[in-house]
Amino acid sequence: HADIAMYHAKESGRDAIRFFTAEMNEQVHDRLLLEQALRTALERDEFHLAYQAQVDSASGRCIGVEALLRWQHPELGAVSPARFIPVAEALGLIEPIGEWVLRTACRQARTWQEAGRPLRVAVNVSARQFRNQDFPERVAAVLEETGLPPTLLELELTESMLMGQAERAELMLRRLKQLDITLSLDDFGTGYSSFSYLQRFPIDTLKVDQSFVRAMLTGSRAVSIVAAIVAMAHSLGMRVIAEGVELASQRRQLVELECDEMQGYLYGRPQPAEVLELPG
Ligand code: C2E
Ligand code: MG
Ligand code: MG
Ligand code: MG
Numbered sequence: 001h002a003d004i005a006m007y008h009a010k011e012s013g014r015d016a017i018r019f020f021t022a023e024m025n026e027q028v029h030d031r032l033l034l035e036q037a038l039r040t041a042l043e044r045d046e047f048h049l050a051y052q053a054q055v056d057s058a059s060g061r062c063i064g065v066e067a068l069l070r071w072q073h074p075e076l077g078a079v080s081p082a083r084f085i086p087v088a089e090a091l092g093l094i095e096p097i098g099e100w101v102l103r104t105a106c107r108q109a110r111t112w113q114e115a116g117r118p119l120r121v122a123v124n125v126s127a128r129q130f131r132n133q134d135f136p137e138r139v140a141a142v143l144e145e146t147g148l149p150p151t152l153l154e155l156e157l158t159e160s161m162l163m164g165q166a167e168r169a170e171l172m173l174r175r176l177k178q179l180d181i182t183l184s185l186d187d188f189g190t191g192y193s194s195f196s197y198l199q200r201f202p203i204d205t206l207k208v209d210q211s212f213v214r215a216m217l218t219g220s221r222a223v224s225i226v227a228a229i230v231a232m233a234h235s236l237g238m239r240v241i242a243e244g245v246e247l248a249s250q251r252r253q254l255v256e257l258e259c260d261e262m263q264g265y266l267y268g269r270p271q272p273a274e275v276l277e278l279p280g
Pocket of ligand 2: 156186
């Protein structure tokens with residue numbers, strides 16, 4: 001890619017080369033700015049959580065929420081987690097940030113529970129957090145500190161975290177399950193799905209990735225894949241939640257396929273707790 005850019009730059013003369021270099025510089029500069037800003041974001045209280053409803057297909061009631069991290073920087077504005085989380089991982093900042101997310105989400109769920117609206121809260125876990133041997137103890141400590149019943153906490157993991165070191169991952173998952181929390185696999189079907197780990201790991205829920213939900217509109221192959229995921233999950237005693245449900249037609253298809261829960265803009269966008277409106 002870089003070679004092609006250089007080639008075009010040379011073709012069109014010196015100015016073009018300078019332009020290319022300037023653009024490169026700008027990218028490096030942007031990255032440095034982002035890194036610097038990220039280092040102080042936590043202490044400057046620039047993060048907040050948005051919560052998105054997870055709805056039970058049968059009853060239409062909201063039974064849980066997913067906590068999604070939001071970063072509002074005074075100059076950079078709102079930065080997407082897809083952009084800053086990989087940077088936070090690389091800088092070794094994801095552990096304190098992840099712990100802040102976990103504590104904030106558990107505290108919020110505890111507040112809802114005390115107000116008579118028990119909602120399960122799902123928290124995304126990064127690879128780096130999951131690699132830390134102390135992670136299960138950290139989770140236990142946050143549950144203890146916030147008073148949230150463990151049955152109201154769900155941790156979202158991804159397939160890639162479980163690959164490679166199956167022994168270690170299995171031990172980690174068992175320790176987490178001992179806390180009596182729920183474990184789900186996020187973006188299911190997009191990573192290196194392996195039937196052997198589904199058989200062996202104590203996963204409660206598969207979250208069908210939104211790419212399949214989207215593809216279902218135009219292709220019967222995606223429908224078959226979702227049907228197969230649901231059948232397999234159910235026969236293994238797991239639940240299935242569909243991500244990225246935007247249209248009533250998708251909901252109808254997913255209900256027909258016996259998908260247990262739905263999440264997506266059709267039911268609500270991720271919103272701060274203060275303004276969150278829950279369906280059902
Ligand atoms: P994810 O965990 O798969 O979260 C779902 C993403 O899909 C969220 O994007 C959500 O806003 C978006 N979404 C929800 N419903 C719909 C829909 O109907 N249509 C479409 N097109 N999108 C929908 P978001 O909030 O930008 O987060 C992106 C990713 O960043 C997350 O994907 C997750 O991998 C990561 N992330 C977010 N918060 C955290 C966090 O606290 N910790 C870690 N480690 N990762 C996080
Ligand atoms: Mg997630
Ligand atoms: Mg997902
Ligand atoms: Mg994702």
